[in-house]
Every structure is written in structure tokens, then in C-alpha cells.
Amino acid sequence: MSTATFADLGLAPSFLQALEELTFTTPTPVQEQVIPLALAGQDIAGQAPTGSGKTAAYGLSILQQLDVKQDAVQVIVLVPARELALQVRDALKKLGKYLPNLRIAAFYGGHAFREETQSLKQAPHVVVATPGRLLDHFERRTIIPNQLKILVLDEADKLLELGFQDELVEIVKRLPRRRQTLLFSATMSDKVVDLIRRNLTRPRVIDVGQDDDRLPENLHLLGHVGTLEQKPAALLHLLHQPETGRALIFCNTRDRCTELTRFLQGRGVAAEVLHGKMPQPERDKALLKLRNGSSQVLVATDVAARGIDVTLLDTVIQYDAPDKADGFQHRAGRTARAGAEGTAHILATPKEQAHVQKWPIAASIKWDVIKAPKLPPASPKAPKPTNVTLHISAGKKEKVSIHDLVGTFMAHGGLERDAVGHIEVFDHYSYVAVPRQMATEVAERVTGAKIKGRKIRVSVAE
Ligand code: ADP
Ligand code: MG
Numbered sequence: 001m002s003t004a005t006f007a008d009l010g011l012a013p014s015f016l017q018a019l020e021e022l023t024f025t026t027p028t029p030v031q032e033q034v035i036p037l038a039l040a041g042q043d044i045a046g047q048a049p050t051g052s053g054k055t056a057a058y059g060l061s062i063l064q065q066l067d068v069k070q071d072a073v074q075v076i077v078l079v080p081a082r083e084l085a086l087q088v089r090d091a092l093k094k095l096g097k098y099l100p101n102l103r104i105a106a107f108y109g110g111h112a113f114r115e116e117t118q119s120l121k122q123a124p125h126v127v128v129a130t131p132g133r134l135l136d137h138f139e140r141r142t143i144i145p146n147q148l149k150i151l152v153l154d155e156a157d158k159l160l161e162l163g164f165q166d167e168l169v170e171i172v173k174r175l176p177r178r179r180q181t182l183l184f185s186a187t188m189s190d191k192v193v194d195l196i197r198r199n200l201t202r203p204r205v206i207d208v209g210q211d212d213d214r215l216p217e218n219l220h221l222l223g224h225v226g227t228l229e230q231k232p233a234a235l236l237h238l239l240h241q242p243e244t245g246r247a248l249i250f251c252n253t254r255d256r257c258t259e260l261t262r263f264l265q266g267r268g269v270a271a272e273v274l275h276g277k278m279p280q281p282e283r284d285k286a287l288l289k290l291r292n293g294s295s296q297v298l299v300a301t302d303v304a305a306r307g308i309d310v311t312l313l314d315t316v317i318q319y320d321a322p323d324k325a326d327g328f329q330h331r332a333g334r335t336a337r338a339g340a341e342g343t344a345h346i347l348a349t350p351k352e353q354a355h356v357q358k359w360p361i362a363a364s365i366k367w368d369v370i371k372a373p374k375l376p377p378a379s380p381k382a383p384k385p386t387n388v389t390l391h392i393s394a395g396k397k398e399k400v401s402i403h404d405l406v407g408t409f410m411a412h413g414g415l416e417r418d419a420v421g422h423i424e425v426f427d428h429y430s431y432v433a434v435p436r437q438m439a440t441e442v443a444e445r446v447t448g449a450k451i452k453g454r455k456i457r458v459s460v461a462e
Pocket of ligand 1: 023024025026027028031048049050051052053054055056
């Protein structure tokens with residue numbers, strides 16, 4: 001057990017304050033090891049498993065080193081996926097809450113370039129980006145990295161797995177040679193080691209000693225063995241248990257995800273699908289619905305679910321067995337994050353079970369045999385979640401705030417303060433969760449109300 005505090009690591013009071021508000025009381029092992037070295041300017045190659053707190057490890061280190069008075073891009077964080085870009089940006093914003101005028105931008109493919117450049121009147125201090133989109137910005141000179149101090153490669157193994165090698169080479173070519181480089185990865189393949197050799201200078205290697213056969217201690221692993229035909233009923237049975245709560249379900253292909261989502265929706269389960277071929281707004285909406293409680297289940301491929309931190313995710317269900325042990329670890333590791341309890345189920349045919357049991361990491365799975373009841377007939381009357389998401393036709397760019405939305409929904413929608421649920425404001429639209437039984441009525445009443453002098457339209461987001 002470590003006894004270090006965040007203050008011991010050399011962090012400034014403004015960060016200690018932000019950490020306190022985040023209720024991060026003690027540094028995780030990777031934070032404890034990375035922060036002092038990174039603050040001393042060292043290059044770092046850090047290996048630590050999913051959920052170990054790598055974002056704050058580099059996040060605090062970079063934020064403390066940048067100069068908000070300097071109007072230039074000082075840090076670039078490269079991530080493998082769009083969701084991750086947004087998630088890291090939001091995490092950095094929270095950590096940097098008390099750095100006055102801190103500007104952080106997220107760049108990622110799948111939406112209009114214009115939306116990203118509009119906000120660039122002043123250079124962001126930190127850019128969080130996927131490699132392809134960052135190169136576009138370099139080409140168009142909307143981002144000029146000649147003042148860059150720190151490059152972060154987050155989820156380096158995934159960056160390589162997804163084939164970003166060439167982009168990485170192109171990006172690094174354009175950066176100042178004198179810089180600090182911080183690389184993080186859950187695994188250290190030969191390719192990652194090669195990337196470290198080529199791009200880091202005398203790196204300190206930090207390995208928080210997680211071998212491939214460990215998962216969080218508070219994670220319960222349950223396996224259910226049966227035929228392929230028994231899986232749907234077994235899944236429904238699991239989803240109907242109150243302790244299952246919010247669940248992330250993994251299938252091996254996009255088609256399987258889509259098919260399973262339709263099946264669940266047909267049985268009255270509030271399920272959404274998430275895969276790499278969906279347009280960005282659809283992906284945002286799918287994640288948001290899980291977060292705000294208007295859906296119970298997200299059915300995802302590995303790529304789409306990569307790096308997503310769905311807070312308060314109770315359960316992971318692997319509907320198909322993954323091919324490899326680290327796939328199993330990544331999926332199961334989506335729950336039981338940062339000390340919370342979690343359960344990961346796997347539904348397996350006897351053949352899949354035999355495959356999975358070869359992995360050391362699967363040793364602690366408690367197996368049982370599916371005795372699921374027969375599949376109930378499809379019924380649209382099955383219980384629905386208590387919340388519904390409403391779509392509002394205005395967002396940040398129309399100067400709409402969470403505060404405005406709460407006020408409007410109370411004044412025009414006739415809702416009590418605590419009946420107005422989770423709210424998220426995007427650039428040109430927002431989402432508000434409201435109790436299901438009043439949703440349509442509230443949407444009608446609030447439509448036509450004005451926020452910041454502009455009439456809004458409200459509809460149920462389905
Ligand atoms: P990784 O990138 O290593 O997979 P994250 O940085 O996403 O992990 O962190 C996982 C979760 O742990 C996040 O929800 C984060 O907010 C939380 N977390 C990180 N550091 C701490 C800490 N010191 N104390 C409590 N929670 C933490
Ligand atoms: Mg991470």
C-alpha cells in the first residue's frame with residue numbers, strides 16, 4: 001500500500017483543489033509513479049491496465065507544465081478514437097478547472113471540419129485529437145505545432161492496432177525535436193516498444209506490475225454455459241435481474257450487435273447499439289442515453305467501446321466469447337473501475353468455454369449451466385425505463401446553458417426541479433432526460449418557449 005498524497009507528488013494547490021472536488025483522495029499507483037517524473041521533464045513509457053487512472057497521471061503532469069499566458073498549442077494528446085478524444089478533453093477540463101483561461105480542444109473525424117475551426121480564434125493550449133484529424137489541421141495550418149512542449153500518446157497499443165503508424169510518423173515529423181513525450185499503453189507489444197524507441201528520449205519505463213492475468217479484485221466474473229439457441233433467453237433473464245442495472249454488452253461483429261439490439265428492443269428492453277460505422281451524432285446519443293438513464297443497455301463492438309468510461313456501469317455481458325485473453329480483460333475491465341464493485345458475465349457455448357478456460361485471466365470465472373426459461377413471446381408491453389430523452393433544438397453555440405434548460409423546463413414544462421433529469425448541451429442541440437409518463441406532454445409545452453431570445457423545438461429522441 002502506498003501512502004503518498006497528491007500534494008506529495010509536487011502538484012500545485014489549484015490542482016489539489018480540483019482533485020478534491022473530483023473526490024480523488026489518493027493517487028493511484030500509476031499516478032504516484034508518473035507525476036513526479038513527468039513534472040521533472042522526463043520522457044515516460046507507462047504501462048498500466050485499463051481503469052488505472054492514466055488520464056489524470058499525464059493530465060496533471062501536462063497541465064501543471066503549461067503556460068496559459070502563452071497563446072500557442074503547447075500539448076498534443078493523441079488518442080485512437082473519437083469518444084476517447086471527448087472523454088479525455090472533459091477529464092482534462094475538470095483537472096484544469098482552476099487554471100484561468102485554459103483552452104482545450106478536441107479534434108476527431110466524423111463531423112464537419114468547420115465546427116472545429118470556428119472555435120480556433122485563439123490557439124488552444126492543449127489539443128486532444130485522433131491522428132488523422134490532427135494531420136488535417138496541420139495541413140490546413142489551423143494548428144501550428146512549432147511551440148509544442150509535450151506530446152502524449154494515449155492507448156499507444158490501440159493507436160497501432162488501428163493502423164495509425166503512418167499518421168504517427170507524419171505527425172512527429174512536424175513537431176519540435178526538443179519536447180517531452182509521454183506514452184501510455186495497457187500492453188507492451190513489440191510494436192509499442194518499437195514506437196517508444198523511435199520517438200522517446202531516454203524514457204523512464206513505468207510498469208505498474210499488472211500481468212495479463214489480473215483484473216480488479218472487486219470484479220466478479222460469472223460464466224454461463226449453454227447452446228447458442230439458449231443465449232437470447234439467458235441474456236433476457238440476466239437483464240431482468242435488478243442487480244444487473246446498467247449493462248454494456250459485447251458482440252464480436254457489428255452485424256451481431258445490430259441484430260441483438262433489435263431483438264432486445266423487440267422484447268421491451270431499452271437497448272441502444274454502438275459501433276464504429278455509426279455517424280458521430282448517433283454515437284453521442286447512444287452513450288448519452290445510457291448515461292442519463294433513458295436506456296439500460298448498450299450493445300457494442302470492442303472498437304466502439306474502447307476507452308469509454310461509462311460511469312456507474314454496473315455490469316458487462318460478453319454475449320460472444322472474445323478471441324483473445326486481452327480482449328476478455330478489456331471487456332471485463334469496463335466495470336469495477338476505480339474501486340467500485342462490478343460484475344462481468346460471459347455467455348459461452350461449451351466450445352467457447354473450452355477456449356476461454358485456457359486463459360489464466362479467466363481462472364476466477366465461476367461457471368454455471370444455463371437453465372434459462374423459454375424465451376417469452378415478443379411483447380411491446382415489457383417494462384420501460386423511467387426516463388425518456390428529449391432533444392432540444394439549441395445548444396452551446398446558441399448560448400444555451402444547463403441552467404437555462406432547467407429554468408425553461410420548470411417554467412414551461414411544469415416540472416419540479418428534481419423531475420428534470422440529466423442534461424447535456426452539445427454545440428447546436430441539447431438533451432434533457434424527463435420522466436417517461438410526462439415526456440410527450442412536456443415536449444409539447446416547452447416547444448415554442450424562448451431561450452436567449454430564440455424559440456426552441458423539443459421532441460422525443462428515439
Ligand atoms: P485508464 O486510462 O488507465 O484506463 P482512467 O484514467 O480512464 O483509466 O481512469 C479510470 C477511472 O478512475 C476514471 O473514472 C477516473 O475518473 C477514475 N480515477 C482516476 N484517478 C483516480 C483517483 N486517484 N481516485 C479516484 N478515482 C480515480
Ligand atoms: Mg485511458
